[in-house]
Amino acid sequence: MAEQEKQTQRTDVNSLGEFGLIEHLTQQFPLLNESTKKGIGDDAAVIDNGKFQTVVSTDMLVEGIHFDLMYTPLKHLGYKSVVVNLSDIYAMNALPKQITVSIALSNRFSVEALEDLYAGIYLACEQYGVDLIGGDTTSSNKGLIISVTAIGQGEPDKLVYRSGAKVGDLICITGDVGAAYLGLQILEREKQVYLSSPEVKPDLEEQAYCIGRQLKPEARRDMIVQFDKAGVVPTSMIDVSDGVASELFHLCRASRVGAFLEESGVPIHPDAQMLALKFKLDPITCALSGGEDYELLFTIDPKDVEKVKYLPDIYIAGEITAADDGVKLHTKGGNIHPLQAQGWVHFDPNKG
């Protein structure tokens, strides 16, 4: 009754894109409370509590959209659901302290399956020192949906937003990127093999690194600790969930700057490099457009370069330029061309 009566106009949700949709729906919401320092638009929201600031991030994972239980063990899924949220808190240069976890699931899941999921959540809580403080467990008509909210704490003058990059700042990337995307390609291929010939036992040993990056990613807590010890506060930061290129665009847009990215500075793991070639994919495309690495992309003031350059696992990959210069990629071959922002598209078995 209610639903049928209205809507003369019908705009497809996909026409706006994920970020466009959120922006469209929330743009008219004012911030009413003095304690709300930052609302929608960064890795996390910021609430002022006097001495400390509370940082809040939330994510929803949907079976068949964000994960496939054919090749995702539930324990890994529980672990990853927590880690992807913690990653957003670290990307604010803050430390996560608490999480809430809400789960909707159909009756095909047993209590034992849920125990596996919670064993992974438990492990992540232990590993990152966060407390599970709340949640909801309810029925769904189809599949498994997990919604996690992470709450962290940061010092007001040390929180890092997407918007702080300045012309001349250096662009840094932690760890390596692209491997999680390639791990997903392996798992998807093996799924197809399994579906057509279930008797074939796949040997995934060689691809352990990339598969591990996809199934059990880690958040870069160590970097936040390192920054603190080294006395460095990045000028801007974002976590790499949708791919370096797409995240760099977010950062440049928020900071109103451009960027000059060096292909040679983008860290790629040798296993990812080899796997990309096996799949006849360009490794740098996987590194820039593949998602789910949960590394940190950040900028530092040039005065801090001495402090950062001896820190392990941080790679300087370019420089912030004026907004008018756009976002450019300097290839190993010596060409300079506009960077393509191709965010990670959630795989959807029904959409092909």
Add this chain to the structure above:
Amino acid sequence: MAEQEKQTQRTDVNSLGEFGLIEHLTQQFPLLNESTKKGIGDDAAVIDNGKFQTVVSTDMLVEGIHFDLMYTPLKHLGYKSVVVNLSDIYAMNALPKQITVSIALSNRFSVEALEDLYAGIYLACEQYGVDLIGGDTTSSNKGLIISVTAIGQGEPDKLVYRSGAKVGDLICITGDVGAAYLGLQILEREKQVYLSSPEVKPDLEEQAYCIGRQLKPEARRDMIVQFDKAGVVPTSMIDVSDGVASELFHLCRASRVGAFLEESGVPIHPDAQMLALKFKLDPITCALSGGEDYELLFTIDPKDVEKVKYLPDIYIAGEITAADDGVKLHTKGGNIHPLQAQGWVHFDPNKG
């Protein structure tokens, strides 16, 4: 592959019940952070931030389980999704300040439909003075899932837990209870009529009160303001989402006490009374076992009775007794029998 290999044992999720399931899954999680004052087990979790305490509550609403879009306008649904979470924050004697909203939806929903949903969220934010500070919008394979987390602020010595009731305290209920359940019965009946004879236009004018309680409930912010003005801090409190009986059991269990509830003290709206009789239901059963009223059930120290008894819309409905005395109902007919805790069972069209 992952899912098929394991699980020799299979326990049905429903065998533990909603609360049993959460308890079972989370009982071994320790609290690691000093700032975590209260984890799972109350209306909301509590985080210490020095002068203030941050109160966090989260809820997930699933189409076909918690709501039916046949008779729930999306704007009302957006409003209600927020209100049910705010109600949990008020039940801690705290004031909500921020919310996050995550939504998963199938492609049968248009942008215009989502705009309606967010119009309701907006209205609730405005009405209760809270800020929307984050969220996630993603695809689902079926239906609409809404996950809301509310964050509030309370003074450390004024937060009210479920566990503070003492023998001799008075049991109070705000507003009236049972109407939301009866509103749901009307809507379900009209849905069946519509499905068999779509040309019949229902006249719901007479049932406006009960239907309004179901579709557009309000949280009792006014009570928290009243308590503050009157200088009263309840000894324990819980919001009535699953029915008075079930909530009273939660409160008694957490406080390790019993209760003596007076049927004559349980407030029922005249419209709900009439509607119950029309449906051949016992009004007191609807009031005690019907859910979704979002009123407050609380206890006060007898010394505060003078302060409370002149406050509008608060009804004294019994007394806290020793745990050994159990939880008893004193009927209008003069009988005393153990209270039946029959929480609200989420309607599920597939389960009948």
